[in-house]
Every structure is written in C-alpha cells, then in structure tokens.
Amino acid sequence: MVRVNREHLVGIVCLAVAATVLSLTPRFPAGQATVGITGPAFFPNVLAIAFLVAGIEKLVRGTVLRDKLPAIDLSVWGERLRRPETVSALLLIALLVLFVALFEVLGFAICTLAFLFIFMRRLSVRPLRSAIYAVAFTAVIYLMFEKLFGVSLPPGVLGLVGIS
Amino acid sequence: MSTILSVLHPSILIPWFLAMALGIFVGAMPGLTATMAVALIVPLTFHLEPITGLAMILGVSFTSIFAGDIPATFLRIPGTPASGAAVLDGYEMSRRNRGSLAISLDLVCSTLGGLIGILVLIFVSPILAAFALRFTHFEYFWLGVLGLSMSAVISKGSTVNGLISVSAGLLLSTIGVDIATGYARFSFGNLELMNGIGFIPVMIGLFGISEVIRSLLTKTEMGSSIVSEKIKVDFLGALKVVFRHKRNLVQSSLIGTMIGALPGAGADIAAWVSYGIAKRTSRKPDEFGTGSEEGVIAPTSANNAALGGTWIPALVFGIPGDTITAIVLGAMLMYGLKPGPLVFQGEHVLVNQIFTVALVSQLFLVVLGIIGIKAFSVLFRFPRNVVLAAIVVFSVIGAYALRNSTFDVGLVVVFGVLGYLMEGAGIPLPPFVLGLILGPMIEENLRVGLIKTSGDFLPFFTRPISATLAAILFVVLLWDPASKLVSAALKRRRGAKGGAA
Numbered sequence: 001m002v003r004v005n006r007e008h009l010v011g012i013v014c015l016a017v018a019a020t021v022l023s024l025t026p027r028f029p030a031g032q033a034t035v036g037i038t039g040p041a042f043f044p045n046v047l048a049i050a051f052l053v054a055g056i057e058k059l060v061r062g063t064v065l066r067d068k069l070p071a072i073d074l075s076v077w078g079e080r081l082r083r084p085e086t087v088s089a090l091l092l093i094a095l096l097v098l099f100v101a102l103f104e105v106l107g108f109a110i111c112t113l114a115f116l117f118i119f120m121r122r123l124s125v126r127p128l129r130s131a132i133y134a135v136a137f138t139a140v141i142y143l144m145f146e147k148l149f150g151v152s153l154p155p156g157v158l159g160l161v162g163i164s
Numbered sequence: 165m166s167t168i169l170s171v172l173h174p175s176i177l178i179p180w181f182l183a184m185a186l187g188i189f190v191g192a193m194p195g196l197t198a199t200m201a202v203a204l205i206v207p208l209t210f211h212l213e214p215i216t217g218l219a220m221i222l223g224v225s226f227t228s229i230f231a232g233d234i235p236a237t238f239l240r241i242p243g244t245p246a247s248g249a250a251v252l253d254g255y256e257m258s259r260r261n262r263g264s265l266a267i268s269l270d271l272v273c274s275t276l277g278g279l280i281g282i283l284v285l286i287f288v289s290p291i292l293a294a295f296a297l298r299f300t301h302f303e304y305f306w307l308g309v310l311g312l313s314m315s316a317v318i319s320k321g322s323t324v325n326g327l328i329s330v331s332a333g334l335l336l337s338t339i340g341v342d343i344a345t346g347y348a349r350f351s352f353g354n355l356e357l358m359n360g361i362g363f364i365p366v367m368i369g370l371f372g373i374s375e376v377i378r379s380l381l382t383k384t385e386m387g388s389s390i391v392s393e394k395i396k397v398d399f400l401g402a403l404k405v406v407f408r409h410k411r412n413l414v415q416s417s418l419i420g421t422m423i424g425a426l427p428g429a430g431a432d433i434a435a436w437v438s439y440g441i442a443k444r445t446s447r448k449p450d451e452f453g454t455g456s457e458e459g460v461i462a463p464t465s466a467n468n469a470a471l472g473g474t475w476i477p478a479l480v481f482g483i484p485g486d487t488i489t490a491i492v493l494g495a496m497l498m499y500g501l502k503p504g505p506l507v508f509q510g511e512h513v514l515v516n517q518i519f520t521v522a523l524v525s526q527l528f529l530v531v532l533g534i535i536g537i538k539a540f541s542v543l544f545r546f547p548r549n550v551v552l553a554a555i556v557v558f559s560v561i562g563a564y565a566l567r568n569s570t571f572d573v574g575l576v577v578v579f580g581v582l583g584y585l586m587e588g589a590g591i592p593l594p595p596f597v598l599g600l601i602l603g604p605m606i607e608e609n610l611r612v613g614l615i616k617t618s619g620d621f622l623p624f625f626t627r628p629i630s631a632t633l634a635a636i637l638f639v640v641l642l643w644d645p646a647s648k649l650v651s652a653a654l655k656r657r658r659g660a661k662g663g664a665a
C-alpha cells in the first residue's frame with residue numbers, strides 16, 4: 001500500500017495547479033505576431049512550469065523519504081474533528097461563509113450581531129456579556145465606518161423597514 | 165527660524181495634530197490604509213491654508229504607516245500593506261513577551277526612518293529625482309525581480325516551498341484584465357475576478373484569520389488576555405538597541421527612501437526589500453523570523469523613510485511616487501499650486517514650510533505613537549475570546565470597506581483557510597505576499613519592454629542601470645551557494661592540513 005505523506009500531497013496540489021493553468025492558457029489570445037512572447041499566456045505558463053517542477057520535486061522527495069516522513073492517517077481525523085478546538089475553528093469558518101453569503105441580504109447590523117454573539121458564546125463568553133459586547137462592537141463599527149469614514153454598509157432587511 | 169515659527173501657529177498646529185491622531189486610529193485598523201486616511205483628510209483641507217492642508221496630509225501619512233505596525237506586532241494583522249514585513253519579527257517578539265520592546269523599536273525606527281527620508285528629500289531630492297526618472301520598463305523589471313529574489317532570503321526552510329509560495333503569489337497577481345491586451349485572465353466571466361485580487365484582503369486573511377484559526381486550534385485559556393505582557397513604551401531602551409544596529413537603520417532608511425522615490429514602488433515594497441537586504445547583510449541571519457530586533461528595525465524604518473522618498477518625484481517633477489502623493493498632487497492643484505521644478509522658485513517659502521512640517525511631524529509621531537500604543541494596549545487586555553471575535557469582525561468589515569465588496573470579504577475567508585493550510589504544509593507566507601505585490605510590476609515591465617524592443621532581451625542587460633541591477637541580482641542569488649562552496653573548500657583544506665600534520 002502507498003503511504004501518502006505531506007510532501008506527496010503538496011506535490012499533487014502543485015501538479016493540479018500546473019495542469020489547470022496549462023489547460024486554460026491556450027484559450028488566451030496570442031501576443032503580437034512578431035513578438036509571441038509578450039502574450040497574456042506567457043507569464044502564467046512560466047509559473048505553471050515552476051509549479052510543475054516543484055510538484056515533481058515534492059513527489060520524488062515524498063517517495064524517497066517515505067520511511068522518514070509521517071504518513072497521512074485518515075483514521076485519526078474522525079477523532080480530531082470531534083475535538084472542541086477543531087469544532088470552534090470549523091464553526092468560525094462556517095460563520096464567515098454564512099456572513100459573506102448573507103451580508104448583502106440581511107445587512108451589516110444583523111450579520112455582525114449574530115456572528116459576534118454566536119462566536120463569543122462558542123468561546124465560552126457568558127450570554128449577557130456576549131450580547132453586550134456584540135451590540136457594543138456593532139455600534140462602534142457602524143459609527144466608525146459609516147459615520148466617520150463614509151463607508152456605506154449594506155442595511156439589508158433593516159433598510160426595507162426604514163432602519164439603516 | 166521664521167519658517168519654523170510660521171508653521172507652529174495654532175491655526176496650523178491644531179488641525180495638523182488632530183489629523184495625525186486620526187492617522188493612528190485609521191492605520192491601526194486592518195483594511196484601512198494610509199491612502200484611505202489621506203483621502204479622508206483631503207476634503208477637510210480645501211477651506212484651509214495650503215500649508216495647513218499639506219501639514220495634515222503629511223502628518224496623517226506618517227502616523228498611519230506607523231500605526232499599521234501595532235496590530236502587526238500584537239495580532240499578526242498588518243494594519244496597512246506597508247506593515248506586512250513588520251509582522252515577521254514583530255509578532256514573534258510579541259509571542260515571546262517582548263512585544264513592548266518590539267513596538268518601542270518600531271516607534272523609534274519609524275521616527276528615525278522618517279527623519280532620514282525627509283533629510284534626503286531636503287538635501288538631495290533633485291539628484292535622486294533625476295536618477296529615479298532614468299528608470300524605464302527595463303530597470304523596473306529588474307527592480308521587481310530583485311525584490312522577488314528577497315523571497316529566497318526571507319523564506320525559512322525548503323527552497324522549493326519558497327518557490328511554491330512565490331509562484332502562487334505571482335500566479336494570483338495574473339488574475340484579472342491583462343493591461344496589454346485587455347483580455348480577462350482566469351476570470352471565468354466573473355466581474356469581481358476581472359478587477360483582480362485585492363492585495364489587502366489576501367494579507368488580512370493569510371496573516372490575520374489564519375492566526376485566529378491557529379489560536380482556536382491551540383489549547384489556550386480563552387479567558388486570558390490576548391497579549392500576556394503589560395505593554396510599556398521604552399523609548400530610551402529602544403534607542404539603545406537601535407544604536408547597536410545603527411548600520412541596519414541607516415541602510416534600511418536609505419533603501420526605503422530610494423524605493424519610495426521610484427514612481428509606482430511604495431512603502432510596502434520598500435519594507436520587504438529592506439528586510440531581505442538586512443537579513444542578507446546581518447551577522448545573525450538565522451535569527452530573522454524568530455523575533456530578531458534587526459528584523460523589526462529594517463522594515464519599520466524603511467516604510468516611513470519611503471514616505472519621504474515618495475515626495476521627491478512629486479515635489480521635483482510633479483510625478484506621484486505612490487497613491488498618497490497622487491492624492492497630494494491633486495490637492496496641491498486644488499490649492500492653486502503647481503508641483504514641479506518651478507515650485508522651488510515660485511513657492512520657496514511653502515517648500516521650506518513643507519520640509520519643516522515633515523521634520524516636526526516626526527516629533528508629533530513620537531507623542532502620538534506613545535498615546536496610540538497605550539490606547540491599543542488597553543484593548544489587548546480584554547479576554548482572548550472577546551478580542552478574537554472583535555479581530556475577525558473588524559478585519560472582514562475593514563476588507564469590505566476598501567471597495568464596498570462582499571467578494572473581498574470572501575477573499576479574507578478563503579485566504580485565511582489557505583494561509584493556515586500553507587503554514588501547516590511548511591510553505592512560508594511572506595514569499596506569497598511578495599509575489600502578489602511584485603507580480604504586476606515584473607510582468608508589465610517585462611512585456612512592455614519586450615514590445616518596445618520587438619522581443620529583443622538585450623536592452624535588459626545593456627542599459628547601465630539595468631545591467632547594475634541585474635548584476636546585483638546575480639550576486640544576491642549566488643551569494644549563499646558560493647559562500648557555502650567556499651566554506652566547504654576551506655574546511656576540506658583545513659582537514660587535509662590537520663591530517664597531514
């Protein structure tokens with residue numbers, strides 16, 4: 001059985017990047033007829049070759065040093081994913097993805113309040129304190145960005161009911 | 165003397181000082197740049213005397229560039245792009261409970277670097293500006309590659325990992341509309357991607373959000389403060405440290421000024437290049453990246469010195485050195501002034517006043533810097549679980565504020581996760597940032613240069629400044645392998661002699 005290690009994984013990612021770039025650049029327009037080198041594909045192609053070389057080096061290195069490097073063991077991942085620290089990190093990423101998705105729709109105030117409250121609760125801040133901090137930070141950000149710096153933050157649904 | 169007194173009038177002094185205080189506030193907020201601070205100030209200056217307006221603009225740029233180093237040092241989030249390189253050793257010092265010294269060094273170096281930049285501006289600006297104007301596409305290409313070669317110097321560990329990181333940064337910089345042909349590369353019809361990948365959201369994600377993720381994954385007491393030491397400003401102590409590394413300070417400040425004087429290359433590039441050169445010329449290069457005092461001195465002196473440098477082509481020729489001076493030039497025109505060679509003859513009083521304001525601003529920077537550090541140190545005393553939540557939210561809103569773009573907030577999240585994975589795989593982050601900053605400069609100048617010469621590479625090597633930069637590049641690249649070969653040969657010879665004896 002092949003023991004896949006970190007070097008193999010990085011190598012595969014590099015080769016995937018190189019393959020993606022090299023498959024896309026032929027669609028780019030050519031450069032000047034007399035100076036083909038100046039086309040928009042030139043620079044990305046050079047970088048794809050760099051990724052290709054790095055990817056091969058990583059795969060070779062991972063194979064040569066396979067007995068010295070620790071193998072990636074998927075069986076421990078289940079236990080790792082259940083750790084409270086991992087759950088907190090994954091929750092942060094999930095909350096941020098939701099924040100991005102709903103920022104324009106629900107608006108700045110609702111998204112920020114909800115994010116702060118849920119995230120602080122997850123990090124063991126007491127409910128009342130989480131609520132107070134969430135309201136205070138949201139107010140500070142609103143005053144600072146919207147009023148002081150003139151940044152227009154999306155009002156979202158609050159804008160529909162006349163609060164913005 | 166009358167010039168000094170003329171700028172110390174309360175009608176100038178008060179708005180100038182207040183603007184500099186605002187600069188501390190804006191600079192320390194991740195996502196809000198020094199350019200944004202200047203842009204905020206400019207509309208307020210139109211009803212004031214030109215020198216009052218210019219004092220406010222100059223002052224705010226100095227304080228915001230310095231303040232960007234405060235979150236860089238304590239939270240690993242660069243407040244402004246110019247603070248990217250300050251993260252490397254400043255944050256490592258802070259993690260080792262030496263944050264007070266790091267931020268004090270930062271303040272001293274920002275002040276002294278700023279002073280050196282201004283002194284160069286005062287005494288040699290016409291010569292330096294004339295030199296800077298001799299830079300064409302060929303020279304800018306080599307300058308970009310020289311800057312990129314610093315990624316080999318600043319990378320820790322495997323060279324291939326450094327290559328992967330810098331290539332990824334360069335590749336990312338190619339996304340968007342190609343300026344030579346107008347073709348949208350790697351955009352897949354997405355309008356946001358056509359505009360290219362913003363540098364600031366990437367940096368906030370790579371350094372800031374990835375650090376929050378790491379912090380969550382580490383078993384730490386969430387109720388404790390995020391900065392465990394009591395932050396104090398030891399200006400004199402820091403001065404003593406800087407005196408020990410005076411060569412580094414002067415070298416980095418001069419590099420910063422020189423790079424600042426080149427139109428298009430600003431304080432961010434100056435900081436990275438000076439960091440790389442400081443590491444290369446240091447007696448203890450291995451300490452860089454692990455909390456080295458020299459690693460703090462180099463970028464923090466260079467970024468403030470670069471501000472003085474950017475004023476050189478702006479004042480002498482009316483050519484903006486960076487986005488800040490581009491706004492300044494616009495403001496000067498609004499004041500009825502014509503920047504360029506004639507400003508030194510027609511407006512010599514104003515020019516002297518600008519020089520005086522720039523020098524006195526360094527004094528104000530010390531005062532406001534100390535106040536700013538004290539103010540932010542209070543925030544850092546809050547419990548870790550509250551500060552982490554606040555950091556995330558301020559970072560994403562800061563990223564949004566740049567272009568009012570939710571896409572940029574998405575970039576913060578994507579690059580936060582990517583930054584964490586990259587570091588986990590042993591791939592260093594600084595070369596990635598360097599690639600992203602320098603990619604457009606290198607590609608654009610290479611391609612336009614080649615178009616000019618119909619594909620002939622020769623002018624890249626035959627023009628005097630080009631050839632000099634190329635020679636420096638080869639020395640930088642070959643220095644390490646050559647010195648290793650020489651020391652190995654010397655060791656073998658000594659071993660052979662010892663065996664014979």
